[in-house]
């Protein structure tokens with residue numbers, strides 16, 4: 450299997466952590482932002498990462514698809530164990546809620562900081578919109594952290610007292626926060642900080658994060 454993209458994207462990181470938690474592996478091919486060529490373009494019609502290829506899996510043809518949610522839906526159907534999306538109806542719905550919360554609210558808010566402080570100045574060599582980044586930090590982030598602080602269960606897992614796609618999806622974008630040195634502080638949001646530290650210390654995330662830190666540091 451091939452995943453196209455860079456783990457600096459919270460959505461690519463989400464798919465790679467998911468694969469690791471499932472005990473599956475895939476080759477990560479650097480793609481997006483001008484890289485990847487026709488192979489990537491075939492799998493991602495709008496050039497977004499992640500994209501995915503399962504060679505020969507579609508009646509002998511490659512199965513290709515993009516979008517982290519679509520990729521994980523495919524993988525979960527093909528490899529049901531260990532389940533990362535619970536079967537119980539309420540827990541399944543809660544998992545998808547947290548996936549959506551992670552993808553749209555946590556990642557979108559973090560993206561305003563990551564894009565304007567790292568992607569624009571360091572990759573695209575254009576100035577970022579610092580007012581937009583600072584606005585996200587001051588006005589949008591505290592609401593997200595307050596919600597997590599009152600929601601994270603004592604078990605340390607968001608759904609069903611065990612690791613699921615909910616934890617992967619919510620924790621993944623916080624790595625981008627950390628790359629920008631923003632995020633919840635332990636004095637005001639202790640539960641959230643402890644929760645994120647524990648999820649992101651898992652082997653499914655830890656090695657990837659170390660590689661990313663080196664990548665970001667090399668950008669200067």
Ligand SMILES: N[C@@H](CCC(=O)N[C@@H](CS)C(=O)NCC(=O)O)C(=O)O
Nearest residue numbers: 458459460496497498499516517518
């Ligand atoms: N909903 C998509 C979001 C994918 C997405 O927005 N990826 C960004 C990187 S974080 C991207 O490829 N941006 C480049 C572009 O839009 O051209 C998913 O879950 O995979």
